[in-house]
Structure formats: C-alpha cells, structure tokens
Amino acid sequence: MLQVVMKSAFVAIVGRPSSGKSTLLNALCGHKVSIVSPVPQTTRNQVRGIVNRPQGQIVFLDTPGFHLSEKKFNLQMMDNVVRSLKDADVVIYTIDASRPAGAEENALIEKLKKAHKPLVLALNKMDFKLQSADQIEAHVRTQLELKAAVRISALKQTNLDALFDAVFAETKEGEAWYPAEYYTDQDPSFRIGEIIREQAINRLKDEIPHAIYVEVADYEVREKGATDVWDRSEGPTLEARAENPQDSGAGSPKATLWVRAFLTVERDSQVGIVVGKDGAGIKAIRQAAQKELGKIFSQHIQLDLRVKVNSKWRTKDHLISGILGSSQPKP
Ligand SMILES: Nc1nc2c(ncn2[C@@H]2O[C@H](COP(=O)(O)OP(=O)(O)OP(=O)(O)O)[C@@H](O)[C@H]2O)c(=O)[nH]1
Numbered sequence: 001m002l003q004v005v006m007k008s009a010f011v012a013i014v015g016r017p018s019s020g021k022s023t024l025l026n027a028l029c030g031h032k033v034s035i036v037s038p039v040p041q042t043t044r045n046q047v048r049g050i051v052n053r054p055q056g057q058i059v060f061l062d063t064p065g066f067h068l069s070e071k072k073f074n075l076q077m078m079d080n081v082v083r084s085l086k087d088a089d090v091v092i093y094t095i096d097a098s099r100p101a102g103a104e105e106n107a108l109i110e111k112l113k114k115a116h117k118p119l120v121l122a123l124n125k126m127d128f129k130l131q132s133a134d135q136i137e138a139h140v141r142t143q144l145e146l147k148a149a150v151r152i153s154a155l156k157q158t159n160l161d162a163l164f165d166a167v168f169a170e171t172k173e174g175e176a177w178y179p180a181e182y183y184t185d186q187d188p189s190f191r192i193g194e195i196i197r198e199q200a201i202n203r204l205k206d207e208i209p210h211a212i213y214v215e216v217a218d219y220e221v222r223e224k225g226a227t228d229v230w231d232r233s234e235g236p237t238l239e240a241r242a243e244n245p246q247d248s249g250a251g252s253p254k255a256t257l258w259v260r261a262f263l264t265v266e267r268d269s270q271v272g273i274v275v276g277k278d279g280a281g282i283k284a285i286r287q288a289a290q291k292e293l294g295k296i297f298s299q300h301i302q303l304d305l306r307v308k309v310n311s312k313w314r315t316k317d318h319l320i321s322g323i324l325g326s327s328q329p330k331p
C-alpha cells in the first residue's frame with residue numbers, strides 16, 4: 001500500500017509594517033485569525049494560524065511589521081519578529097510592491113540574511129497592477145538567496161496556491177503540531193482584545209491607534225435561562241476549532257458571551273477623543289467589535305467597554321511584557 005508522507009512546518013510571515021502580512025495569514029488560513037488595519041504596526045504579537053492540507057500541516061506565524069525605532073515598546077515588539085524567525089522552518093518575506101524599498105527594507109534584508117532560513121518572497125498588492133515588481137524582485141535577489149518568488153494579492157486572494165506550493169516544497173516530513181480541527185491557538189481573552197483593538201484602530205487616527213491597548217478584565221458564557229456555566233480552562237477550544245462559527249448548536253437557545261474590557265489610553269486628553277461627543281465614539285467601537293466578535297464566536301455577544309488611562313504605559317516593563325508576550329512557546 002502507498003504510504004502518504006505527511007509534512008509539517010512553522011512558517012513565519014515577515015515584512016515591513018502594512019505590507020499585508022496579517023491579510024495574507026487570514027487568506028491562507030481561510031479564517032480571521034489576525035487583525036488588519038491601514039495603520040502601520042497593527043500586529044504586536046506572534047499570531048499563529050494553522051492550515052491542514054493533504055500534504056501536511058503548516059503553522060503560519062504572523063509577526064509585527066519590521067521597522068526601525070529606538071523606543072522601548074517597539075524594540076520589544078521587534079523581539080517578536082526575531083523570535084519568530086528563530087521558530088520558523090521556512091520564512092515568507094512579504095513586500096508591499098507598491099512602495100519603494102528604503103532603509104527599513106534593507107535592514108530587514110540584513111536580518112533575513114543572518115536567519116539562514118529557506119526564503120520565499122511574496123510580492124504583495126499585485127492587484128495594483130504594478131510595474132515595479134520586476135525591479136523589486138531583482139533587488140532582493142542580489143541580496144538574498146530565494147527558494148521562490150510569488151506575486152500575490154492577499155486582499156484579492158490571488159496566486160495563493162502557488163505560495164502554498166512554494167512553502168510545501170521547502171517543508172520537511174514531520175508530525176502535525178496541532179489537532180486537525182484547530183485553525184489558531186490564541187486564547188479567547190487575547191483574541192477578544194485584538195478584535196476590540198482592531199475596531200478602535202480603524203476608527204481613530206494620528207497617534208491614538210499606537211497609544212491604546214485593550215485589557216479584557218473578565219468574560220464568561222451565560223447559557224440562556226441559566227447562570228454562568230462555562231469552564232474557562234477550556235482555553236482556545238471555545239472558538240478556535242468552530243467549523244461553523246454561526247452555528248450555535250441545532251435547537252439549543254443561543255448563549256451569551258459576556259465581556260468586560262477596558263480600552264486603555266496613555267493620556268487624559270485622549271479619553272475624550274476615544275469617547276467622542278455624547279459617547280458616540282466608544283459606542284461605535286463597541287458595536288463594531290460586537291459585530292466582529294459575533295462572526296467568530298457562536299454566542300450572542302454582550303460587550304461592556306470602558307475607557308481608562310494608564311499614563312505612559314508604553315514605558316512600563318511589566319505591561320510591555322504582558323502585552324507583547326502573550327503568544328505560546330513553540331510546542
Ligand atoms: N490593495 C491591496 N491592499 C492590501 C493587500 N494586502 C493588504 N492590503 C491592505 O494593506 C493594509 C495593511 O494590511 P495588514 O494585513 O494589516 O498589514 P500588516 O503587514 O499585517 O501590517 P502590520 O501588522 O502593521 O505590520 C490594509 O489596509 C490591507 O487591507 C493587497 O494584496 N492589496
């Protein structure tokens with residue numbers, strides 16, 4: 001009988017801020033795993049998305065956008081990029097082909113040289129019909145040894161099979177890391193906080209998106225007609241393996257996922273901006289977050305969202321490590 005050899009790999013997706021890494025991760029996984037916004041430095045953590053194909057299992061690692069900064073918070077965010085490069089068996093180097101390279105791209109190229117991992121170049125945003133892609137690819141090829149270069153649109157989901165083929169060509173035989181029904185390993189609290197942050201970032205501007213973090217203070221599932229019955233030790237299974245997130249179970253009354261969270265800003269003057277006139281700003285964020293969470297979790301969502309200040313939180317070590325260190329170690 002023919003023995004099917006299964007493959008498995010950790011594949012880091014790295015690139016500059018806003019190059020489309022999180023959009024790509026979500027497109028590859030077929031689920032909303034990582035948050036997306038036009039604001040650079042949206043992703044702060046290593047976020048894992050798991051894909052099972054007939055050839056085997058790929059664990060994609062979304063990473064913060066690589067950038068140059070001397071600020072403590074940003075430097076530690078870059079540690080998540082370095083750690084992901086270490087964890088990776090294969091690296092997808094994502095470039096926004098609509099933007100010129102510059103110092104930051106070259107600094108990242110230097111990091112990739114030192115990582116010594118099989119590299120697949122993904123030239124993204126090709127839906128813009130870019131002429132510059134040949135030139136960019138040629139430049140990268142003078143600096144790095146590429147296993148493949150694929151032109152994609154993460155947004156329009158074009159040419160992703162070619163990217164999968166290139167990744168699997170570099171993937172070795174190995175056991176699956178996660179059960180087949182998992183598409184992410186994020187715990188619910190992290191995931192809820194990220195969705196709230198995404199909806200806030202998409203409604204705020206200037207420095208505020210960078211000045212916020214979300215603290216999920218409490219959450220519980222309340223069955224209809226019953227008091228709280230849910231064991232939170234279940235961890236990511238709550239939603240991470242939902243085949244059909246809209247399906248709350250045939251015939252069963254829909255339970256409520258109740259969440260209390262704080263949108264935390266850095267300065268008193270930012271509170272009014274987030275809250276908005278007569279509370280319209282925070283209401284819009286809350287309603288949009290409830291809607292997004294409703295697409296992921298099977299329960300009816302009830303979000304209690306408040307704004308608070310934690311002055312200069314981006315300089316506080318214990319907070320930085322809590323906010324940036326929430327992803328799991330490699331299993
Ligand atoms: N036109 C076009 N836009 C894209 C494409 N991929 C991503 N975008 C847009 O680019 C912006 C940034 O996308 P993200 O996926 O958040 O980028 P990222 O690299 O994860 O950004 P950081 O987390 O900040 O590093 C969003 O507005 C996306 O909609 C693409 O293929 N084509």
Ligand SMILES: [Mg+2]
Nearest residue numbers: 021022042043
């Ligand atoms: Mg991102």
